[in-house]
Structures are given as structure tokens and as C-alpha cells.
Amino acid sequence: MRFQDAAPDARAVVYAGIQADPLVAHVASLLAEGTPAERWLARAVMNGERTDPETWRRIFPVLFGPSTDPALSDHAARVLDASLGVASRGEAARSQYRGAIVEELTARLLAGRATAVRRERRVLFDGVRAEIHPYDVTVESGDKPEVYDCKWGARGISADVLNQLDDARRHAADEDVELAAAIVVFDARRSCELRLARSTAEHGGTGLVALEELDALAEKRP
């Protein structure tokens, strides 16, 4: 098996502009070092209707209350400000930003333990027709590669995504390569499990990394 850059189509060209927006890197950087409560704050704000920061400060007293560690409050304020920056982009753009942020966050966390972290890559196998859609994030180590698909919400877990990940893992196994295939979802594990429980797509060998356990990406191969 080998990795290859995805051929850029029109959608990819437009999306690349969003991926390159400094706001995406800024939010991902903050979330990479954030606490679970800050990640819930970010998810709520970027899903939210209201853009008044004081409203969100009141909803998260654990982050902005008088007894909160000032360092945590300061960091949470930056998370809030950056998340509101995404929310203010409007409904159409915000969903693309959110997806790009999860991808960037995943890549940054993986970079904590791996060097060959790449984006938007396809995987080619001998004698197998290439998948059309690239993987959002890959770790291209020689003996134990990894592929990740990233989703903002559990609702994004679809049969297509699960089948592609499972196919890649099986084809790699045919070539005696231990490919780790996982889906990263910036949503509650329980919601993801409910989604998976109804799926008829094969996913028994596919990893799930949900919002509560994102830091595991930086610690060990899933």
C-alpha cells in the first residue's frame, strides 16, 4: 500500500481556502491544549444561536466563575472568543469551518507523537480500485500507518465513511500491513455509539475517538 496526494477537485480547492484560514489553526491550537469543559464550550458556541460572549460565560460557570483558576479562565476566554469568531461567519460557512477545525485539531494532537502526519491523502492498494475520497488525516509511518476521518458531530457518521475505513483496514491486512483506521468525532462518545449501533456498515475494527478522549490521539496509536 502507499499514500498519495488527492487530486484537487473544485470542492477541495474551495475547502482548502477554509483549511488555510488562520482562524482554523488558532481554534485548533487552543482546543488541542484545552480541557474537556472548554471543548464542550467550543462545541456549544460553534453550534449556538447567540453570539453574546456574556451569555456563554454564564452558561459555563465552571470556566468563568469567581472561584475558577485565573489561568483556566483566561484560556477559556480565548477559546470562547475564537469560537465566536467561527460562529459569526454565518450558517453556511460555519459548518465548513467546524469540519476543518476537527481535522486540524486531530493533526495537531497526532503530531504530539508522530512525525509523518499528512492531510487529504488517498491510500492505494495493489489490485484495488482507488477510493475517491481522501482521508482527512493520515500518519504515514512505514510499518504502522494510520488513517482518520474527522467529523464535527455524531450525525456525520455514515455508512460510506465506515465502509471506506473498514475497506482500507482489510486491504492493508491483505498486504500484511497493520493499518489503524479510526473516526474522530467532536461530539459525545455516547451519541457516537448510538449512531454506530444503528449502522449496518462494518465497523468492528474501526476506532472511535470522541470529544471526551481526544487527548488519547497524542498519547498512543488507537
Added chain:
Amino acid sequence: MPQLSRRCIRYAWPVSHQSRPTSPQPPDVIERAAAAYRALADLAETIEDEWQYVTDLVDAYLPGIRGLAERDVELELDVVVAVDEAIAEIASITDPHKAIDWLSTFPHVVAVAVGGDVDRPSEVSEPEDAAPPEPEPDEDSPFRILLRGDR
């Protein structure tokens, strides 16, 4: 009995029985949260293709939200305000697609605010008519620890 002692007896009971001015009782605000969550689900259910997922989310999280009121913990005023603000947020949603996103988000926002847990294992139940279980990954699978959900 001296006048002072009678005065103490007369005023001790009302003072000791006054409700604390900090907040309403926890079940009140938690029950409001549960009612708001149910209303959000009604909106989300209008997406017919997602009816099952919406039903699964409600079955999973509504008991978890109500369970937050069963703890023997008095909520501070800022926590009650937080939950009421979160309720106001989901009450402002008119897009059913966004409502589905919030069916997953709202329980955890409330849990973070009150310092509780809506994901307690005892409340996790597989849907009765869920897809049949898939084969367990190999014992030495690198995914096993994540798939078990016991991190």
C-alpha cells in the same frame, strides 16, 4: 421565662425554615431542562430520516438529565442561571437540523454546569432493535481499548 428567651424561641423557627436565598431547589431547574430537551426533540423529529437517531438520543439522555436532580447537592445560583441560559439557547432554535446537534450537546453542557454526569454506565442501554453486534476486534487489536469505551 425571661423576655429575651421567649423572643429567641419565637424567631428561631421562621429563620431556620426559610429557604436559602441562593437558588430554587435543583429538581426545579433540572425539570425545566428536561422539559426543554423534550421540546427540542419534538423539533428535531421533524427530520423524518433522523427520527430513529433522535429517539435514541432522547432515550439515552433524558433519564440522564433527570438523574442530575437526584443527587443530594444544592445548586448555587450561578449554576441555576447557567442551566436556565442553556435552556434559553435551545429554546431559540428553529432549525430542526441544529436541534439534532443540540440533542447531543445540551445534556453535556448541563452536566458540565452542575458538575454531574449524563453518561453514567448504568443508563447506557443498547437500543432493543439495534443492528446485530459485530465481531469483537482481535484481543491485541490497537482499537480494542477505544472500542470498549473504558478509557
